Amino acid sequence: MIPQRKSADVLRWVEASLGYHFADGSLCQSALTHRSAGADHNERLEFLGDSVLNCSVARLLFDAHPDADEGELSRLRATLVSGESLALIAQRLGVGEHLKLGAGELKSGGFRRASILADTLEAIVGAIFVDSGFDAAAAVVATMIGPEFSALPAADLLKDPKTRLQEALQAAGLALPQYTLTAVAGEAHAQSFTVTCEVATLALSAAAEGTSRRRAEQSAAAKVLESLPLKFRPKGGKTVGGDASPARKSP
Numbered sequence: 001m002i003p004q005r006k007s008a009d010v011l012r013w014v015e016a017s018l019g020y021h022f023a024d025g026s027l028c029q030s031a032l033t034h035r036s037a038g039a040d041h042n043e044r045l046e047f048l049g050d051s052v053l054n055c056s057v058a059r060l061l062f063d064a065h066p067d068a069d070e071g072e073l074s075r076l077r078a079t080l081v082s083g084e085s086l087a088l089i090a091q092r093l094g095v096g097e098h099l100k101l102g103a104g105e106l107k108s109g110g111f112r113r114a115s116i117l118a119d120t121l122e123a124i125v126g127a128i129f130v131d132s133g134f135d136a137a138a139a140v141v142a143t144m145i146g147p148e149f150s151a152l153p154a155a156d157l158l159k160d161p162k163t164r165l166q167e168a169l170q171a172a173g174l175a176l177p178q179y180t181l182t183a184v185a186g187e188a189h190a191q192s193f194t195v196t197c198e199v200a201t202l203a204l205s206a207a208a209e210g211t212s213r214r215r216a217e218q219s220a221a222a223k224v225l226e227s228l229p230l231k232f233r234p235k236g237g238k239t240v241g242g243d244a245s246p247a248r249k250s251p
Helices: 007-018 025-031 043-064 070-081 083-093 103-107 114-132 134-144 146-150 161-171 213-227
Strands: 178-185 192-199 204-210
Touching: 007 025, 007 134, 025 043, 025 114, 043 070, 043 114, 043 134, 070 083, 083 114, 083 146, 114 134, 134 146, 161 192, 161 213, 178 213, 192 213, 204 213
Parallel strands: none
Antiparallel strands: 178 192, 192 204
């Protein structure tokens, strides 16, 4: 359990971490107040901050990747603004240590909960937007996501394995892969699916398991991608996601 921070401490933290000084300190307090802690909570600011964050990130990507198409920009943005990514950014910044939570949430460790951290980060952006406008909020977003923005992979690597395999085969004028569900195991609430991905023209096939048929297909496609002859592989080499174990030659 963490102690509740004083208002002055919270404002100093925001200025030190994000380089922003609130003209209206009450907005900062509201942004960091979970609904479990009272009526003046951060959900409205979170709603606003979600839109400001998305727009700010979109503009950063638009400027940084002049040759990327709409789909590539969308994949890059989704990587940065996903709930998981925002929660990790919030953890890095120490947001959880400055949250105002109700007794129940505080006792249950709400200051570590990913959804609460991500929502609070959006609320902070919304509060800065209300306090000083879009340009100030966008500048804070750029600071906030700086390390993650710099570490983004090439947009093409963010395509899922099935898409990348299909595009690689189409570019080579080869037939599309065939996916076959070969096994389903387990109880209805915890099933495991096994799928085989086969590229008959290259005599390649791979099997993979997943908690859904779609996940099993993606993992099988990733295996086949790793085993494609170099001349057929999509630009960027290795795929993102899925098991890296290679496919086998079909008999």
